[in-house]
Amino acid sequence: MELPLSHFPARRAAALAAAYICYRTGGPGLGLRLRDLRAARREDLDDVGHKYSLELVLEDILDRDTTVNCTAEVLYHLGNKNLAPAVQFTLEGDLKNTDEADNVFYNQIKSLEKELVAENIPDSHGTISPGLEPIHLLGWVASGYVIWQNSTENTHFHLAQIKGVKQVKRNDEYLEFDYMILLHEMVSQDIIPWQLTVLWHPQHGVQVTGDSQQPTHQPE
């Protein structure tokens, strides 16, 4: 059935699809986010789950005039709540080539004398210093993995802030970063700290190799 585009069921599925697509396509030079939802349909599959078919428009975080159309299917599984939703997508056209930006970033990090450490990206006033934008994007892309893995029809996640990031020294050609992110879950309004281990290489893309939800800290 056709779903009203302004209502939350379609919007939650769209957000999940966008997070997954961002994780699969992104890196320090490219992050996609949801710009618009053009159409949404839902099919209830007996004993399987709820399948959403979506037409999305995504935009490049670094260049909001650059958009890409996309179709996606999201299947929320019935029964096993520990199974991440299945997402399939097709992008219309090509994404920008980020080889140059990737190599610049890669060499910058490789040539640091001390491992990179940063916190509060963005800060309280929403500022991200330009030098930290690739680290921010990498965190944004990696958060797409966590959002995908933990989404249900009753959740709507966004990355609220990168609380901290520490580069981890490696002996091979990969870059490794330990991120502490804060996810905002809109239905419960919770702020959920999550630790991520992120690997990246210009030719091999982004991989989240470990993640764990942290206890919600209620400061007194």
Add this chain to the structure above:
Amino acid sequence: MRSRSACSRGWVSRRTFSLSHPADLLVPFSSLQEVKSFLEARNIPYSIIMEDVQKLLDEEQKNMTKSRRERSTSTFDFGSYHTMEEIFSWMDTLVENHPDLVSKLQIGQSFEDRPLYVLKFSTGGSNRSAIWLDTGTHSREWITQAIGVWTANKIAEEYGQDPSITAILDSMDIFFEVIANPDGFAFTHSSNRLWRKTRSLNPGSHCIGVDPNRNWDAGFGGSGSSSKPCSEIYRGPYPHSEKEVKAIVDFILSHGNVKSVISIHSYSQMLLFPYGYKRAPAPHHQELNELAKKAVSDLAAVYGTKYTYGSVADTIYLADGTTIDWAYLNGVKYSFTFELRDTGHYGFLLPNTQIIPTATETWPALVDIMVHVLEHPY
């Protein structure tokens, strides 16, 4: 000749004076007679150069304060995020600069005894129909307090200039609570930028605070809120348990003539109306929907920012005990919630560079609602 020290504040020092060098004495009123007698008895001529120094000091202090505030009005940076103290100080400036239009009321105190200030915009009359606006209910939604300041300033500036605002204020009053959750706001500055709730203590729990937008007596206690104090959507032990909420309830009920409640939040880019506590459409759904449609269209016309609109329950989630459901159930037909920029890219941490654009685009939407209220009395 020695001159006796005539005052405890000591302009006068114990030293020798010569006839050719006049000395100034600052004399407290209680010693005035004594000093005069002393001087007269020794044939020392004197004249009074200032009758009342204190009065002059008071005058000077007043002028200094005034010019500091005047300087701060024209230099108040609407495009930055401010502390509560800065916003409170700016409120006083606004009142001083528009004494015939704006006054500041205190409708109560927060849990931690901070004032709950409301700006009243009124051109006179007696208990005129009124519009209520609030920002900062959820303290982490910093864009709201920031546009609250800009918008209050705009209302004051546009009276007498903009035909719509002039028409509205010629027959109605506007009440604007810019910092609806001052304890939470202070906490976002001092400790946790992402704090949402009030800061009230919950007996038996180590978790603090109640969601001030789940604490109203409207469908209280449903699935759109939580019974757990540690939850961000904790409804509180009972409706209106929060002083911040009770103050508004008491104000609106005792006023008796509030025709619209507009509660401003962030983020998601939505314009919402009742109900949140149930899916069934409100009796005025069609009218509210049409008005929301027009408002978001005029908002989008400014910079292209797209908003969705509809009832809370359809558009965002089931939420019970909300401000606008309470207002609506208590006869305030035109009850709306804004969820301002953005849609999740920066979320609560919206860059300050977006404050003025957000305020600017939201303005026509607010005016649309207020004009509709004016033109549809009930």
